[in-house]
Amino acid sequence: MSENKDPHVAQSDAAVKFVYDFTEGNRDLKDLLGGKGANLAEMTNLGLPVPPGFTITTEACKTYLASGEEPVELRDEVSAHLDALEQKMGKKLGQANDPLLVSVRSGAKFSMPGMMDTVLNIGLSDKSVTGLAKQSGDDRFAWDSYRRLIQMFGKTVMDVDGELFEDALEAAKAAKKVTVDTDLEAADLKKLVTKFKKIVKTEAGRDFPQDPREQMDLAIRSVFESWNTDRAKLYRRQERIPGDLGTAVNICSMVFGNLGPDSGTGVAFTRDPASGHQGVYGDYLTNAQGEDVVAGIRNTVALADLEQIDKKSYDQLMQIMETLETHYKDLCDIEFTIERGQLWMLQTRVGKRTAGAAFRIATQLVDQGLIDEAEALQRVNGAQLAQLMFPRFDEDAKVTQLGRGIAASPGAAVGKAVFDSYTAIKWSRSGEKVILIRRETNPDDLDGMIACEGILTSRGGKTSHAAVVARGMGKTCVCGAEDLEVDTKRRRMTVGGTVVEEGDVVSIDGSTGKVYLGEVPVVPSPVVEYFEGRMHAGADDADELVGAVHRIMAYADRVRRLRVRANADNAEDALRARRFGAQGIGLCRTEHMFLGERREMVERLILADADEAREEALKELLPLQKRDFVELFEAMDGLPVTVRLLDPPLHEFLPDITELSVRVALAESRKDSNENDLRLLQAVHRLHEQNPMLGLRGVRLGLVIPGLFTMQVRAIAEAAAERKNAKGDPRAEIMIPLVGTVQELEIVREEAEQVIAEVEATTGVALKLALGTMIELPRAALTADQIAEAAEFFSFGTNDLTQTVWGFSRDDVEASFFTAYLEKGIFGVSPFETIDKDGVGKLVKDAVKAGRATRPDLKLGVCGEHGGDPESVHFFHEVGLDYVSCSPFRIPVARLEAGRAASESAGSDHR
Ligand code: PEP
Ligand code: MG
Secondary structure (H helix, E strand, C coil): CCCCCCHHHHHHHCCCCCEEECCCCCCCCHHHHHHHHHHHHHHHHCCCCCCCEEEECHHHHHHHHHHCCCCCCHHHHHHHHHHHHHHHHCCCECCCCCCECEEEEEEECCCCCCCCCCEEEECCCCCHHHHHHHHHCCHHHHHHHHHHHHHHHHHHCCCCCHHHHHHHHHHHHHHHCCCCHHHCCHHHHHHHHHHHHHHHHHHHCCCCCCCHHHHHHHHHHHHHHHCCCHHHHHHHHHHCCCCCCCEEEEEEECCCCCCCCCCEEEEEEEECCCCCCEEEEEEEEECCCCCHHHHCCCCCEEHHHHHHHCHHHHHHHHHHHHHHHHHHCCCEEEEEEEECCEEEEEEEEECCCCHHHHHHHHHHHHHCCCCCHHHHHHCCCHHHHHHHCCCEECCCCCCEEEEECEEEECCEEEEEEECCHHHHHHHHHCCCCEEEEECCCCHHHHHHHHHCCEEEECCCCCCCHHHHHHHHHCCEEEECCCCCEEECCCCEEEECCEEEECCCEEEEECCCCEEEECCCCEECCHHHHHHCCCCCCCCCCCCHHHHHHHHHHHHHHHHCCCEEEEECCCHHHHHHHHHCCCCCEEEEEHHHHHCHHHHHHHHHHHHCCCHHHHHHHHHHHHHHHHHHHHHHHHHCCCCEEEEECCCCCHHHHCCCHHHHHHHHHHHHHCCCCCHHHHHHHHHHHHHCCCCHHHCCCCHHHHHHCCCHHHHHHHHHHHHHHHHHHCCCCCEEEEEECCCCCHHHHHHHHHHHHHHHHHHHHHHCCCCCCEEEEEECCHHHHHCHHHHHHHCCEEEECHHHHHHHHHCCCCCCHHHHCHHHHHHCCCCCCCCCCCCCCCCHHHHHHHHHHHHHHHCCCCEEEECCHHHHCHHHHHHHHHCCCCEEEECHHHHHHHHHHHHHHHHHHHHHHCC
16 A cells, blocks of 8 residues: 555545434444434344434444545435435325425434434425325325424524424414414415415525425535534533534434324333433323424323323334343433334433432442442443432421422522523623523523523423433422413413512422522432431432432442542541541642631731740740640541641731731821731731732741741641550541652651650650642643652642643632633633643642652542542543542542542453
8 A cells, every 4th residue: 555645535435424324323433323223223123113314324424524524425425325215115205295204303323412403204395295295195294294394494494493393383373273293284274384485485485395305405505504603612611522523414214203193203201311210201282293292382181191092013112222221221312203003112322310310320220230239330320319419498487389290300599580591691600500491391491401401391291302411410390380471571470369570589399399489498318318327328308319329439439440539628627528538638728827826826826026925925825726736637537648748838827918008008107007917017018918828838838937837737637646545546647738859848847756756755646647749830740750869758739730730720710711711712611610620630640649649658649629520530630640639528429439539440341
């Protein structure tokens, strides 16, 4: 082969295949065929009744997105597959006397709002509509199908405002004095088709295309283009889905749910996506097509009612649901259509579920023998666990119930009523909590749904847009609350005699579907009660969820390698952390011990201009500090406690410069100056820094304020000695903040060792106090090999490290420009929330290696906020840290994710 071949030619030489028949793919090909395509292929190969069709790959989409044109091979490949499909079906696309009709559906690897809506009935035209009428023996059906095509195609492919079609349809119903679309007859629909075509012509500036292949090709192109709609881009950023995956396109031969009362369409879940219980869950709509069932245009019936309507199809569907669950070993959701008594499967996928259901289903499947514990651990995640730890409404509270809808996505949400997404966004930006109330939501509401606390709709079932999207986001949602009359134009809703205006507070319970007027108080979740030890997994009153969480946590604890510690500064937090499973304290920030009534002593320390005065102030602080540590060591007896010496700049302990200046000026004008205030003001001016985060703080402070760090070390050492004398097992570790060079550490270390030796001598207690440092400056990370000479442990301070690596002020940037950065996709998530693996993470990784090269038994941890972030925990596992440390409330999440990370890497090692 020639070396310098044009890469484009090389690609076509390799015979890239852009189209796969449903019989050719399988569920493992999601990257190439998208989720929908891969699962259609899987169902086809399982022998389930899937209408024949084919899938255009994501590769074709990628080429289109990169070059603005479909790959040259695509047209021929599509033709070949279309030919084969036509042969199989015995009719040609759009054939005048008996047309083959197809649907064109988008389908990326991950299901994504904002992608192009399905276009059904492609192949219908002025000619073939009569052929379809004749073949089906149903004029009404044929014209209804044609009007749907023009409506869907006009809106999604030709960019015509969908409202225009809706209005025309409403007008047709009003003219006929009927309320539902099924009451329109063939003649009405025929007129509507004429009207719709006119709308297309006026709005799009061209006729509705009559050539069936042109219809299909335009629809395919629109699917490709929909990858980059604003909504899809926003969703990808939110969900951290890469922007370059592209979407596949599924072309599927049509089956019709709108052929009369023995036809219909529905959605089903193999288990309840809210509770996980097995049963018959779903909605069915007779004589309907496509999105009708989720769009809430007519009221659906419960899937269980299908047994009465069409027992044969119902039984077959139950059978198929069982096959799918056993095959996918998970909850599946399904779209199906019944065409004159014949059941067809249009889609399946592993279904979205609530956080509680995820835990329940994972353990249910273990009990059924379908999956093992390692797999169960992969079926849940820390974000879901965090959600389960949210409080719930207090059942004993006095409430005013407004109504009840469907419990679509659990949680307890309280906020001001708003009736449109724009207001939801505006109000939430100004700090208000809002509940978005709509008759039903559509993809345009996505931004508002993100901004609000919870979503309430008056129409639609468990599978409505609001419900599905809210569940995906983990947002509280009550839908289909039919008693509520929502008037979005007048920004109010009415229930009986009560009117809820925009701005009135409402509370919604996504676990029961109840809607309340006013603020309902909340109580802790049972999962928190369990972690607190106030509820036992085996007890009679423990619910199934607590049992499931208990089992999965036990498994995570068994397999995880990372230890989990807490960031805690007082005994109360330490005890709670312990109950939550903390294996020590990874960060005790001592600055919190310098506030409150002790602030005055700190002031005296700062103002001291002679050694004696300073020493006096330190002497006053010493016993107080010691008492803090005794309590902390007692609470964490037997477990390590890392105490960090004072970190923030001193001015933080002094009064606000403006307030103090005003006080001094006023006193001066009254000729009644206070000497102390004057000295304070001078000190505040002296210590004022333009960039205090980069100024006199951390170890620098310890080096320039004589006696400060040694007082703290003495307090730690004396507290440890006291605990030992009381037969305790204190395991204190002393941590120096903001070290940039080993020399700083060496000086502090020498002084500390001297103090510890003194305490050992005076108390007669041998103390083993580890001395280590935070790695939170790039220079520290870059010289970790040297720093490890003087440190027995490193704790990565990824908050400061992120701040200094990026040059971002951690106090300012999130509010100032992060929103713009997130919107522009510069990062998918704030680097203060999830560790920036490529930048900050690289420094961590290299420092781990360098530190261990110097000192193989160097203990390594992280105590920045990232220690409790699920994705970051996986990273810290991978780079080989010994522990993560996070706030007490996040400890269960960190334990779970540490278990998941360990079990994931064990799986990928193939050991
Ligand atoms: C850090 O910088 O990551 C850290 C834990 O310290 P602090 O947040 O107190 O600066
Ligand atoms: Mg820090």
